Amino acid sequence: MGNLTGSEVVVGVPGYDRSLRDSEREASQSVLKIAVSHLNFHYGLRQVLFDISLDIADRKITALIGPSGCGKSTFLRTLNRMHETVRGTHAEGEVLLDGQNIFEMDVVRLRRRVGMVFQKSNPFPKSIYENVAYGLKVNGMARRGQMAEVVEKSLRRAALWDEVKDQLHKSAYALSGGQQQRLCIARALAVDPEVLLLDEPCSALDPVATAKIEDLLFDLVGSCSIVIVTHNMQQAARVAEHTGFFLLGKLIEFNKTDIIFKNPARKETEDYITGRFG
Amino acid sequence: MNRRLMWRKSVNAFMLTLTGLCALVSVSVLLVVLGYLGWNGWQYLSWTFLTHLPAPVGETGGGMANAIVGSGTLLLIAALTGIPTGLLGGIYLAEFGGKTFTFLVRYTADLLNGVPSIVMGIFAYTLVVLPMRHFSALAGGLALGVMLIPIVLRSTEDFLRAVPMPLREGALALGASKWKAIATVVIPASMRAIATGALLGLARVAGETAPLLFTSFNNQFWSHGLNQPTASLPVMIYQYAISPYADWHRQAWAAGFILLMLVLVANIGARLILSRGSPALRG
Numbered sequence: 001m002g003n004l005t006g007s008e009v010v011v012g013v014p015g016y017d018r019s020l021r022d023s024e025r026e027a028s029q030s031v032l033k034i035a036v037s038h039l040n041f042h043y044g045l046r047q048v049l050f051d052i053s054l055d056i057a058d059r060k061i062t063a064l065i066g067p068s069g070c071g072k073s074t075f076l077r078t079l080n081r082m083h084e085t086v087r088g089t090h091a092e093g094e095v096l097l098d099g100q101n102i103f104e105m106d107v108v109r110l111r112r113r114v115g116m117v118f119q120k121s122n123p124f125p126k127s128i129y130e131n132v133a134y135g136l137k138v139n140g141m142a143r144r145g146q147m148a149e150v151v152e153k154s155l156r157r158a159a160l161w162d163e164v165k166d167q168l169h170k171s172a173y174a175l176s177g178g179q180q181q182r183l184c185i186a187r188a189l190a191v192d193p194e195v196l197l198l199d200e201p202c203s204a205l206d207p208v209a210t211a212k213i214e215d216l217l218f219d220l221v222g223s224c225s226i227v228i229v230t231h232n233m234q235q236a237a238r239v240a241e242h243t244g245f246f247l248l249g250k251l252i253e254f255n256k257t258d259i260i261f262k263n264p265a266r267k268e269t270e271d272y273i274t275g276r277f278g
Numbered sequence: 279m280n281r282r283l284m285w286r287k288s289v290n291a292f293m294l295t296l297t298g299l300c301a302l303v304s305v306s307v308l309l310v311v312l313g314y315l316g317w318n319g320w321q322y323l324s325w326t327f328l329t330h331l332p333a334p335v336g337e338t339g340g341g342m343a344n345a346i347v348g349s350g351t352l353l354l355i356a357a358l359t360g361i362p363t364g365l366l367g368g369i370y371l372a373e374f375g376g377k378t379f380t381f382l383v384r385y386t387a388d389l390l391n392g393v394p395s396i397v398m399g400i401f402a403y404t405l406v407v408l409p410m411r412h413f414s415a416l417a418g419g420l421a422l423g424v425m426l427i428p429i430v431l432r433s434t435e436d437f438l439r440a441v442p443m444p445l446r447e448g449a450l451a452l453g454a455s456k457w458k459a460i461a462t463v464v465i466p467a468s469m470r471a472i473a474t475g476a477l478l479g480l481a482r483v484a485g486e487t488a489p490l491l492f493t494s495f496n497n498q499f500w501s502h503g504l505n506q507p508t509a510s511l512p513v514m515i516y517q518y519a520i521s522p523y524a525d526w527h528r529q530a531w532a533a534g535f536i537l538l539m540l541v542l543v544a545n546i547g548a549r550l551i552l553s554r555g556s557p558a559l560r561g
Contacts, residue, residue, distance in 0.1 A: 085447060112453030122444035125467050135452035138462065184448070191452060 033058040033195060033225040034079065039093035041074055041083070041249075048074050050249045052093070056195070056242075061217060061226045063240030063257065065233060067272065070246040072229045073119075076197050079227065080114035081107050097195070112139055115193035119200040121180035123172035123187075128164050131172045131183055135191035150190055158186035159216050178209025185216065196220065198228040202235065214239050233273060237261050245269045312538070319535020322528040328536075332498050332514075338525045342533055344500050345509040348415065349540075351501075352494060352510055353484055355419020360426025360483075361476050367427070368434025368472075373460050384435070387428035398425050399489035407493055415501060415508035418494025422483045429482065433475025437468045474548040481544035485537055487512035511537050 034056040041049035049071045056062050064072040077083045078091050081102060095102045102110050112135070123131050132151045136142040142150050151168075155161040160182045164175070172183055181201055188196060198217075202210040210232075217226055217239050230236050236243050237257060244254040245268070253260060253269045264270045326341050333340025371380050402421035407413055441464050449459035465472070494508045496517060501508040511533050518530035 080451065082447060082451060085443075085450060108453050108455055111451055116447075116451040118444055118447065118451075120444060122442070122448040124445060124448065124463050134449070134454075134462070138449070138452060138454040138458050187448075187452065 031058040032056075033098070034227075035094075035096040035099075036079075037094045037096075039075070039078065039091065039095065041071070041078060041092075042090045043086075044088045048249050049078075049091075052251045054244055054251055054254045056225060056227055058225050059221055059223070060241040061221050061228060061239050063236035063243045064227065064229045064246060065231075065236050065243060065272075066246035066252075068231070071249040072244075072246040073199050075246065076199055076227060076229050077116075079195070079197055080111050080116055082111075082116060112191050113193055114195040114197060115188035115191065116197045117181070117184050117188055117199065117201050119203055121177065121184050121204070123175075123180050123183050126172065127169045128172050128175070128183060129168040132186050132190050135187060139191055141191060154186045154190040155183075157189050157216075157220065158182045159212060159219070160186055176209075178205050178212060181205060181209070181213065182216065185213070189220070193224055195225045195227065198226065200229050200231060203231060210235070233261075245272060247272070315531070315534050315538055318528075318531040319533075319538070322532040323535060324532075327529065327532050331500070332509075332529075334498075335523075340529075342509070342511070342514055342529065342536075344497060345511050345514040345533065346536065348494070348497070348501060348509040349484065349511045349537075351415050351504070351508060352419045352422055352490070353480060355415065355504070356422035356426050356483055357476075357480055359420060359423030360479075361430055363423075364427045364430025364479075365434050365472065365476070368431045369438065369460065369465070371431070371435045372438035373456070373464070384432070387431050390428040391432070394488070395425060395486050396488035396491075398422075399491060399493055402489065402493045410505060412505070413493060413495035413507040414505045415494050416504045418490045418508060418510065419504075421489035421493045422486060425483050425486065425489065426479050429479035430476050433479065434472050437471040437475060438464060440471075441467050470551050474552045477544050477548045477551070481541045481548075484540055484544070485512055487516050491516075511540075 037053045039052040083089045243257040243260040330341035406417035449463040497509040518526040
């Protein structure tokens with residue numbers, strides 16, 4: 001992967017000498033939030049990720065694209081160690097969150113700092129209010145008096161407050177699909193995560209609901225880093241600052257989004273983006 | 279071509295009739311049993327039967343108040359011992375267990391479910407009656423409780439497994455520990471179903487006679503304490519039904535009716551709970 005055009009690269013790329021580019025990185029004001037190096041991942045005997053190294057910039061949106069089964073969701077799930085819920089998985093390599101190795105961190109604390117929104121909205125069978133308050137409660141983060149305030153703030157950040165403020169104590173299942181997904185985002189935001197991982201959050205939503213969530217991402221990126229896995233390349237092009245292209249468990253190319261889409265260095269990337277395979 | 283079609287149609291009609299007929303036979307057997315029991319039981323049911331002690335041998339009248347209370351006591355002991363054990367065991371199997379151990383426990387539970395209930399009686403007899411040197415409600419309740427364990431265990435496990443994985447992940451991703459996620463999301467999502475399973479299990483052991491014959495035994499009077507022999511409806515029915523007295527036969531019918539009502543109420547209750555439903559399970 002040494003044949004990348006270095007001059008445009010802001011955050012790290014596999015095989016890319018970071019020390020040489022420190023000045024450039026500062027100039028573009030991209031601060032490193034998560035640094036992944038040489039990550040390998042196994043499901044039992046089958047290896048699904050091969051030597052992934054990439055850096056995720058602070059308070060920016062990073063998109064991961066690639067065909068189904070290329071390992072991008074698996075990669076996302078290792079970033080907050082959700083892969084550990086599946087038996088027989090094994091990750092090796094280094095993932096640093098603010099310089100700390102996540103595999104040595106307490107997993108509960110890690111997941112509070114690195115939140116996740118799933119492909120299919122998964123509200124708890126509780127009221128809207130309780131859904132948002134859940135993370136605060138299990139983490140002992142807010143006293144009863146402040147709880148309502150944080151819930152409102154989170155729902156506002158997820159652009160859902162105006163639609164649900166009169167029915168906070170109704171079941172979350174009464175909401176529409178798009179609203180449920182925004183509720184899940186609000187729920188993740190309530191614990192004030194530093195990084196938000198989104199695994200194809202719009203794949204089950206119509207274009208209107210999708211647009212709402214994309215708008216939301218722009219509002220959120222001022223306060224946290226966002227990594228989004230998407231099948232929708234227009235979506236990646238619209239929202240992301242950086243884009244990574246995965247193929248067969250390897251990170252083929254990682255760069256600024258407009259370079260990936262307008263002038264990709266690798267033929268595989270170009271073929272995928274232009275729809276020649278995938 | 280036409281003959282072939284005729285043949286296929288007649289095979290179809292024949293099989294349809296056959297399956298329908300068998301369904302009708304099974305349902306009518308059930309209806310006859312229920313109807314006969316209902317008719318006889320209802321006839322002999324009286325306020326005295328519900329509120330009085332059994333009459334001395336040779337006298338008519340009297341009731342089975344002690345057996346009704348006794349059955350309640352036995353079921354209470356069974357519920358207190360069997361339900362928590364089965365519940366927590368089921369949680370372990372569904373959420374924590376490894377492969378081999380889970381397989382072993384599940385297999386044992388299924389086996390235990392099929393063990394003749396009298397064996398449970400022998401078990402409780404050896405474990406409780408022999409050391410205490412007399413029959414007791416404790417021994418009977420324990421025998422029923424042991425029967426309840428595999429039923430509750432397996433139903434709890436199945437219902438917990440039916441809770442969608444994304445719900446667990448949602449909780450874990452918010453920084454909940456595994457137990458917290460189970461206690462605050464997974465179990466509440468399937469609580470109604472689990473309660474239903476326990477209730478149906480209880481209804482099933484309520485009618486057991488064999489494990490009580492030599493554990494709680496029987497008693498013509500009020501039982502004074504859990505360490506005393508205790509009357510129960512199934513054993514009372516057994517004793518009265520094989521007696522030579524017509525009046526006792528009538529009372530056995532009434533007792534059978536009460537037992538049937540008990541099971542019916544538990545079943546209807548369980549269905550009501552389930553139909554209100556856990557949203558997570560209905561999807």
